[in-house]
Amino acid sequence: MILIDGKKTAFELREELAAKVAAGRHAGRRPPGLAVILVGEDPASQVYVNNKERACLAVGIVSFAFHLPAETGQDELLALIAECNARPNVDGILLQLPLPPHLDAQACLLAIDPAKDVDGFHPQNVGRLSIGLPGFAPCTPAGVMELLKRYDLSPAGKKAVVVGRSNIVGKPLAMLLARPGAYSDATVTLCHLRTANIAGECRTAEFLFLAVGRPGFVTVDMVREGAVVIDVGINRTPQGLRGDADFESVSRKARAITPVPGGVGPMTIAMLLKNTVQAWQDLA
Template identity: 50%
Template sequence: MNLLDGKKLSNEIKDEIAGEVARMKEKGEKVPHLAAVIVGEDGASLTYVGSKVRACERIGFESTLKKLPESTTEQELLAVVRELNADPAIDGYIVQLPLPDHIDEQKILMAVDPDKDVDGFHPANFGKMAMELESFISATPYGIIEMLRRNGIETSGKHAVVIGRSHIVGRPISILLSQKGPAGNATVTLAHSRTKNLAHLTRQADIVVSALGVPNFLKADMVKEGVVVIDVGITRVPDASRERGYYLCGDVDFKAVSKKASWITPVPGGVGPMTIAMLLKNTLLARQRHRG
């Protein structure tokens, strides 16, 4: 079993980006500027946004964090989005999800300028990605592809089963794995919670990407020997015996499945760090496009 160490690889990517930022500074060019908007006090979201801000500081990006109260109205948030769209100093920005129930997430994401949509959630970027045109690729699928590519994992002609059909992970990674190019050319089955005989499909798979959000869903008897397993799920499971009151658990029964897998991602330390690294890479790309 080989571990797909997302933390190690993400640090390598950050170092590459930091080198590019240093060269930009030497030339007197504007460095990338990433902004993040967060509404409310969701603990997981605050932690995640905080890690993005720290990553910006490490690699030399400028960063802006806009923290809005839970009571922020949809119209007030739309006004912030329009402000960021119009600000030439901001190269890219994210609106951290989930948003409070009284705000229509889709309406907010649709209002984001596609040229600053470094999360890759806007339909314009999703559509361009599907057509293999220049776009911003959603950071988590982008990170999975980069992880497979940089570890030399063969995907061409392989059968990949993706569990989960969200627009953020499942659907885009199913498209990317099937496209021509590195870490592509796979035959992909997109499965979900309504799929019948799911274990029959996963036992045939050379690659399994699980993005279902159900702790320990994928068991050892659901995969074959030598499978490559990408665990996207991350759930806070309550545990009073721990200082934080919870532990993080992926979709995959890691202890059992790792005995059969040729490659597998841990949780935490797998896909999560790669998501942040690729968000930064998208922001660098946005700065380069705006400069052009």
């Protein structure tokens, strides 16, 4: 059984990105810049933003931190986004979600320049992904695809089942898996919690991707012998972080599996850095 180590892979990717940034700086270019906007005091968001800022520093990306009070108004936030869109030293803009309930998150995401949308959430980037044009893919699905490539686990011509239909993970992951390529070209079924006979659907999967947000939702009887299981779920439980799969039992049946934590999670920030460096290179 192959244990897919996202922490190790994310470290290797950061090393590669740091070398690209260093080469650009040696050639006289300014460093890449990422604007990180956090509104309010959500503890989980603060931890996540701090991790992103440290990761930027390690790669050589300048992080412009904007930590705004929870009572920040819509117009004020939109003005800050417009300022970041116009700044030539900002290559990427990250708006940390969730926003306080009085703010319109969709309107704020739409206000980000698609060329600086390193989270891959702008409809223009989603549309480009859907028809196979270059653009930024959401970081978590992109991280999943990077793991498949680096572990030489190709779903080409295979049956892939994605459990979860969120705009952030499930839907874009299904599109990435279905597009042409050596590490895509899968036949994809997209399931969700209202799918009839979801256990039967999962058992058909040679590649099973879980992003439903239910700890231990997929049990060993739902997994095909020798399947590749990519668990995107990160669920906080009294026993600690758990994925959407019952790891202990499923890992004995799978050909390859990601652990939680330490699997897909570290790849999300790594792909954010990759998108930021790509935006910076695109301006060269």
